[in-house]
Amino acid sequence: MIRVSDYERVVFFTGAGMSVESGVPTYRGPGGVWKEYDYEAYACQPAFDRDPTNVWEFHNYRRGLVGACAANRGHQLVAAAAEQVSVTVVTQNIDGLHQLAGTQEVIELHGSLWRVRCDACGAREEDREAPKAVLRCACGAWWRPDIVWFGDALDDASIAGAVSSIGACDLLVSIGTSAVVYPAAQLPLIAREAGAKLLEINPEPTPMSAIYDECMRGTATEMLEALCR
Numbered sequence: 001m002i003r004v005s006d007y008e009r010v011v012f013f014t015g016a017g018m019s020v021e022s023g024v025p026t027y028r029g030p031g032g033v034w035k036e037y038d039y040e041a042y043a044c045q046p047a048f049d050r051d052p053t054n055v056w057e058f059h060n061y062r063r064g065l066v067g068a069c070a071a072n073r074g075h076q077l078v079a080a081a082a083e084q085v086s087v088t089v090v091t092q093n094i095d096g097l098h099q100l101a102g103t104q105e106v107i108e109l110h111g112s113l114w115r116v117r118c119d120a121c122g123a124r125e126e127d128r129e130a131p132k133a134v135l136r137c138a139c140g141a142w143w144r145p146d147i148v149w150f151g152d153a154l155d156d157a158s159i160a161g162a163v164s165s166i167g168a169c170d171l172l173v174s175i176g177t178s179a180v181v182y183p184a185a186q187l188p189l190i191a192r193e194a195g196a197k198l199l200e201i202n203p204e205p206t207p208m209s210a211i212y213d214e215c216m217r218g219t220a221t222e223m224l225e226a227l228c229r
């Protein structure tokens with residue numbers, strides 16, 4: 001049985017399944033966001049250029065929903081693991097729940113629901129307003145959610161940080177990702193090539209399950225309770 005305390009540098013590589021128990025819907029599961037909303041209308045740059053108000057209505061709906069959610073026991077167990085070992089969270093989630101649970105080292109591969117940027121003057125700001133009322137930057141241009149939408153490149157600094165922490169870990173724990181979105185889905189391969197132990201936590205198998213030394217088929221919290229004992 002793998003135990004976090006048997007390792008020194010642990011990366012938790014998390015996806016939407018990590019936040020299900022907080023009430024945040026996944027993207028592709030039952031009731032998933034992309035089952036109800038067409039990302040080509042709400043979550044890509046061409047949609048934003050075409051109709052920023054529509055895109056903001058969707059993101060304010062998400063701010064409202066996610067803003068009402070608290071970090072769950074799984075997030076807390078990941079945060080507490082940092083008392084035993086060095087912990088880095090590399091997450092695809094934009095909900096900020098790892099940080100709310102107290103995890104310090106969080107790399108947000110896909111940005112954050114709680115950050116906006118202005119592509120005209122370069123300004124950036126964080127706020128947890130739900131809904132966000134002021135949708136234009138002081139320079140007059142639209143604030144854009146600082147999220148990696150479909151068709152966007154990932155931020156160089158996040159990728160560099162993820163590659164370096166994953167390349168240096170001795171245990172990688174993937175939690176709640178369907179492993180179908182790239183380049184994120186291939187990042188665990190770096191840990192395997194570096195000789196780390198790989199563990200997948202997901203009630204369902206994924207296209208990447210074969211690279212893992214062990215697959216725990218259960219929910220994030222259930223499996224983390226055992227792993228962090």
Ligand code: APR
Nearest residue numbers: 015016017020026027028029092176177178181204219220
């Ligand atoms: N505990 C652990 N895993 C769970 C749980 C749970 N309680 N409930 C569901 N899961 C698993 C599902 O089996 C599924 O494999 O979580 C996964 C969620 O998959 P997706 O909805 O595809 O989410 P994710 O992999 O994070 O999506 C990646 O896609 O839409 C884009 O940018 C968005 O970051 C997102 C990326």
